[in-house]
Amino acid sequence: MNVKPKHSANWWGTLVCVLFGGLLVLGVAYDAPIYQRPIAKITSVRNERPVKQQDEFENQDATVHQRINAVLINTIHKGQKITLSNTYSRSGAMDQPYRVGNQVFISKLTRGQQSNIKGPKRDTVVALLTWIVISLLFIFMRSAGFMALLSVGLNAVLFFLAINIDLSLKNGNVFVIFSLISVVFAALTLWLVLGWSRQMVITLTATLSGTALAIVISLLVFALTHERGMHYEGLQYVTTLPRPLFLAETLIGSLGAVMDESTDIVATLFELQAERPDVSRNQLFLSGRNVGRSIMGPLINVLFLIFVADTFPLTLLYLKNGNNWGYTYMMNMSMGVIQSLISGLGIVLAIPVVSFVASRLMKKRVMTDDNL
Amino acid sequence: MTTFSVLALLLFLAMWAVGGKQGAIAFVSLGVNFALLFLTIVLVQFHLPPLPVTLVAGTIILAVTIFFGNDDDNSTTTAFYASVIVMLLLLLFIVPVEHWAQVAGFGDEDSEDLEGMSLYIGISFLKVEICTVVLSTLGAIAEAAMAISSGLSEIETQQPTITGKRLFGDGLNVGKQIIGTTFNTLFFGFFGGFLSLFIWFVGLRYSIGEVFNDKVFVAELLMVLLSFIGVLITVPMTAAVASWRWHRRPHQSQKQPAVTKVDVDE
Numbered sequence: 001m002n003v004k005p006k007h008s009a010n011w012w013g014t015l016v017c018v019l020f021g022g023l024l025v026l027g028v029a030y031d032a033p034i035y036q037r038p039i040a041k042i043t044s045v046r047n048e049r050p051v052k053q054q055d056e057f058e059n060q061d062a063t064v065h066q067r068i069n070a071v072l073i074n075t076i077h078k079g080q081k082i083t084l085s086n087t088y089s090r091s092g093a094m095d096q097p098y099r100v101g102n103q104v105f106i107s108k109l110t111r112g113q114q115s116n117i118k119g120p121k122r123d124t125v126v127a128l129l130t131w132i133v134i135s136l137l138f139i140f141m142r143s144a145g146f147m148a149l150l151s152v153g154l155n156a157v158l159f160f161l162a163i164n165i166d167l168s169l170k171n172g173n174v175f176v177i178f179s180l181i182s183v184v185f186a187a188l189t190l191w192l193v194l195g196w197s198r199q200m201v202i203t204l205t206a207t208l209s210g211t212a213l214a215i216v217i218s219l220l221v222f223a224l225t226h227e228r229g230m231h232y233e234g235l236q237y238v239t240t241l242p243r244p245l246f247l248a249e250t251l252i253g254s255l256g257a258v259m260d261e262s263t264d265i266v267a268t269l270f271e272l273q274a275e276r277p278d279v280s281r282n283q284l285f286l287s288g289r290n291v292g293r294s295i296m297g298p299l300i301n302v303l304f305l306i307f308v309a310d311t312f313p314l315t316l317l318y319l320k321n322g323n324n325w326g327y328t329y330m331m332n333m334s335m336g337v338i339q340s341l342i343s344g345l346g347i348v349l350a351i352p353v354v355s356f357v358a359s360r361l362m363k364k365r366v367m368t369d370d371n372l
Numbered sequence: 373m374t375t376f377s378v379l380a381l382l383l384f385l386a387m388w389a390v391g392g393k394q395g396a397i398a399f400v401s402l403g404v405n406f407a408l409l410f411l412t413i414v415l416v417q418f419h420l421p422p423l424p425v426t427l428v429a430g431t432i433i434l435a436v437t438i439f440f441g442n443d444d445d446n447s448t449t450t451a452f453y454a455s456v457i458v459m460l461l462l463l464l465f466i467v468p469v470e471h472w473a474q475v476a477g478f479g480d481e482d483s484e485d486l487e488g489m490s491l492y493i494g495i496s497f498l499k500v501e502i503c504t505v506v507l508s509t510l511g512a513i514a515e516a517a518m519a520i521s522s523g524l525s526e527i528e529t530q531q532p533t534i535t536g537k538r539l540f541g542d543g544l545n546v547g548k549q550i551i552g553t554t555f556n557t558l559f560f561g562f563f564g565g566f567l568s569l570f571i572w573f574v575g576l577r578y579s580i581g582e583v584f585n586d587k588v589f590v591a592e593l594l595m596v597l598l599s600f601i602g603v604l605i606t607v608p609m610t611a612a613v614a615s616w617r618w619h620r621r622p623h624q625s626q627k628q629p630a631v632t633k634v635d636v637d638e
Contacts, residue, residue, distance in 0.1 A: 035581055056490065091477075091493050091494055092497050094491060120474050122473055125590070126584055130597060136604040140608060144552065163574045229376050230376075237481055238568050240571065245567065245571075249567045252560055254561075254564070255560045256560030257557045292390065293391035296390070297442070300402060302557060302561065304511065305405070305512075306512075307565060308409055309508035316495065318489075345379070345383050
């Protein structure tokens, strides 16, 4: 931690940033004029009687038709009053009720025809939550929060660039491209967290080799088992070859967790060596393993819950449509589970790798420390 | 043998080899958590109220994640209390945000997956979405709570004269050290899963305005942001629980001011 000048000055800075951010969020709430698609604000809603619905699986539901009056708030037709209609169901899988005050995107206005609601304007809620995250970061974490924000922001930009590169290469393999990008991701993130130091190089080496090892082992397992029981048709939003896409997703998904773990282990080992310079290579290796084994369980669970909880709505829909547990699992959850297993392997294998690399590299040239 | 069984076996062996008994138990926690997730979905399918079911399942998932494979009683208890409180606090956030954002259920991009299915299933997808977000943040909350509480437990052992207030400040300091890497774990964890969705957006040339109002994208982004908020609340909450529990415990020299210098910045 660096030395802070005056705490009060710091707090004023934070307060100003937080308030300024709040104004920006307010701006997003009224940013309709910058959209080219027409947006209307709902002024009144009249609900008709609910209509009972029953499907072939005997699910009971009800739909409600809404007659909506709205006023356009952007484009050259601003101020024009229009009528819209909407039907929503009680379950609301692909529809939703609208209320007075909602801003909605509508289809282009054509004379004599009613326009349709395309969907609600959702950018304000995104802005609000982003603002809350950033404010909390500054309030609790100060400069560390700023670094965290910077690395997430830069990674998001890189992520976007990588997708563009992938799409511009007509015959590019998405897995190869994202493997290369992963190296950049890891280097950039660790550089921001640790600075350009010996510790960073060791952490980076360990992260990359641990992840690579897990992927290589998984590919061997794929080949040996002929990918039996893998259902690529269960993947969502697939527009390219599913297999490399699945591997790229798994690689990216586990990268952050492996970096997290390697950073913790290497940091502890460096501290240990600073306290006891005579510590042996073997002791370093064993300490690394000790730190690793208490982190690995929770870390694998982090990824597992992210990968599998996300399939909740679709899984429920499958079950409600009369599919049995086996088929439902296969189509929705099986790929997420395999992804968790591969990531888990990466997280576990990184522990001996990082402990080994750190114990060898740290002890090799103790004289030329710090700077590489 | 299927790919799944070989990978599961390898993961078990690796966890056992690296972590011994502790590792093997951590592997079991994965299986138990999966069973709990599936059970939650099945109970919701039978029209049990989604939120209470999720809160009960969530509490058990937190307990399993924290207590399985960790044997330090002091730090696990602190982490468990803190993470349950954070789950409840986060819920107060998630409910209004999901109502407002209207991102429950499925978007236009899901049409292909939904072909031939009946959507009128009589269970509110809004409630299901709230449950999904709660469940997907639990791992991150448990992990952050464990990191802080085990750090503090170490400090408690080394400095038995520390005051509760100092302990709270130390908790925030430990939080500063883990926040960068924790955010990256979440960022990559979530964005890895949505790679295909992003390729779809870029490939079909969605404009920025379209992306930030798209139902599927906003749903996923809110999940990431709410997990960030969950982790951010976890840091002071774990520090507070640790310092509260430290305060209540009888010790030898509570009144004595701590001699060690700790850099707390307030």
